[in-house]
Amino acid sequence: MQKNVFMYMHQNYSLSKLNTLRLISQADNFISLTSIDDLSDISNYINCVDYNSVGFNHAGSNCVSPNCVSPNCVTAKCADIEQRNFFVLGGGSNLILPEVYPGLVIHNQLKGIELLAQDDIYATVKVMAGEVWDDFVEYSLNNNWFGLENLSLIPGTVGAAPIQNIGAYGVEVKSFIDYVEVYDINSGQYLILNNEKCSFSYRNSVFKIMPNYIVIAVVFRLLKQAKLHTSYGDVAAQIAKIKHPTASDLRKVIIDIRSSKLPDPKLIGNVGSFFHNPILDIETVNKLRIKFPKLPVYEVDACHSKISAGWLIDNLGLKGYRVGNVGVYEKQALVLVNYDKATKTEILSFAKLIQDKIFAAYKVKINIEPIIV
Numbered sequence: 001m002q003k004n005v006f007m008y009m010h011q012n013y014s015l016s017k018l019n020t021l022r023l024i025s026q027a028d029n030f031i032s033l034t035s036i037d038d039l040s041d042i043s044n045y046i047n048c049v050d051y052n053s054v055g056f057n058h059a060g061s062n063c064v065s066p067n068c069v070s071p072n073c074v075t076a077k078c079a080d081i082e083q084r085n086f087f088v089l090g091g092g093s094n095l096i097l098p099e100v101y102p103g104l105v106i107h108n109q110l111k112g113i114e115l116l117a118q119d120d121i122y123a124t125v126k127v128m129a130g131e132v133w134d135d136f137v138e139y140s141l142n143n144n145w146f147g148l149e150n151l152s153l154i155p156g157t158v159g160a161a162p163i164q165n166i167g168a169y170g171v172e173v174k175s176f177i178d179y180v181e182v183y184d185i186n187s188g189q190y191l192i193l194n195n196e197k198c199s200f201s202y203r204n205s206v207f208k209i210m211p212n213y214i215v216i217a218v219v220f221r222l223l224k225q226a227k228l229h230t231s232y233g234d235v236a237a238q239i240a241k242i243k244h245p246t247a248s249d250l251r252k253v254i255i256d257i258r259s260s261k262l263p264d265p266k267l268i269g270n271v272g273s274f275f276h277n278p279i280l281d282i283e284t285v286n287k288l289r290i291k292f293p294k295l296p297v298y299e300v301d302a303c304h305s306k307i308s309a310g311w312l313i314d315n316l317g318l319k320g321y322r323v324g325n326v327g328v329y330e331k332q333a334l335v336l337v338n339y340d341k342a343t344k345t346e347i348l349s350f351a352k353l354i355q356d357k358i359f360a361a362y363k364v365k366i367n368i369e370p371i372i373v
């Protein structure tokens with residue numbers, strides 16, 4: 001008998017515990033994606049393809065009512081709707097969710113890790129998108145596959161890692177991605193995007209402009225010999241205390257640093273860094289440096305440098321600054337926190353306040369990092 005994913009579709013489903021900012025939110029419709037076999041049914045639903053109790057592959061002008069879970073219930077005309085709203089939810093650690101999401105949330109729960117190939121230099125490893133990112137980092141080190149140690153303790157799923165090209169302590173995930181397997185919800189096709197086609201850049205990739213791509217799996221090319229990146233910020237000072245540090249030592253140092261600086265989302269709602277570090281042309285950066293000699297600057301290329309948004313905020317004395325339910329985290333100025341029951345509107349108006357203060361003081365625009373749904 002054909003499996004019907006819509007039997008498992010929930011209505012008015014609470015997302016409040018599924019986003020680390022802990023915003024109060026619910027989805028009109030919600031489904032857990034545990035098997036890639038379900039993708040074509042979901043694609044038909046999103047694209048308003050008619051379905052009935054026999055099968056789902058008959059294109060037509062009718063579609064199932066969003067409020068009806070029965071496969072026999074074909075009630076709503078959707079000739080005027082091109083596509084239903086949807087988005088993929090991973091760990092919810094980089095999202096600003098609305099109080100009500102008018103569409104389908106696809107919660108990615110695809111699991112599995114497979115070693116595809118290895119030689120003396122590389123291990124090629126395929127990881128399904130619903131695996132927890134930090135569990136995979138630990139797993140890779142336990143198998144002597146190196147490279148991801150600087151990205152330890154970043155919350156979220158493997159499938160979301162390429163979306164914003166996660167990065168920390170001088171390393172970005174793009175350096176270890178061989179290719180990404182996606183399902184195009186519009187065409188119903190499986191695609192493979194090699195590293196170049198992903199167009200990775202600072203906290204960005206092609207996936208941000210292709211919401212129709214559901215990441216199914218990420219294939220990593222990891223190193224068989226560790227090559228430690230230890231020059232960034234506090235890491236250098238801590239690792240210098242260890243004789244002959246290993247990749248596992250580096251992971252531990254990074255976990256300790258992160259745990260001391262970043263709020264635990266289980267205790268206080270946050271999405272990590274709330275703003276991007278601005279990338280500016282060298283001339284602008286040099287002018288800023290004359291006025292603010294302590295401003296941390298990181299070279300990007302011959303013409304551009306990245307400056308620390310956290311420093312800009314901290315330098316205005318805004319650590320611990322609070323309005324209502326929302327504030328700047330007292331130990332890390334780049335992190336905004338939800339003290340209690342904040343909404344999307346509250347968090348965004350507080351963010352605007354901070355952006356305006358930064359612009360007034362430095363004439364620099366800081367952009368919001370998490371995805372606003």
Ligand SMILES: Cc1cc2nc3c(=O)[nH]c(=O)nc-3n(C[C@H](O)[C@H](O)[C@H](O)COP(=O)(O)OP(=O)(O)OC[C@H]3O[C@@H](n4cnc5c(N)ncnc54)[C@H](O)[C@@H]3O)c2cc1C
Nearest residue numbers: 088090091092093094155156157159160166167215271272
């Ligand atoms: C305490 C804390 C610290 C953090 N530190 C860092 C850091 O150091 N560096 C860093 O880069 N980020 C950091 N983040 C941000 C966040 O952890 C990452 O962006 C992470 O990759 C988000 O993963 P997620 O599974 O939670 O994605 P979600 O928040 O669920 O989704 C994020 C976006 O990706 C899309 N998406 C998710 N899964 C898929 C999929 N399978 N297919 C297609 N689209 C998908 C979603 O639709 C959404 O647009 C931090 C967050 C927190 C809370």
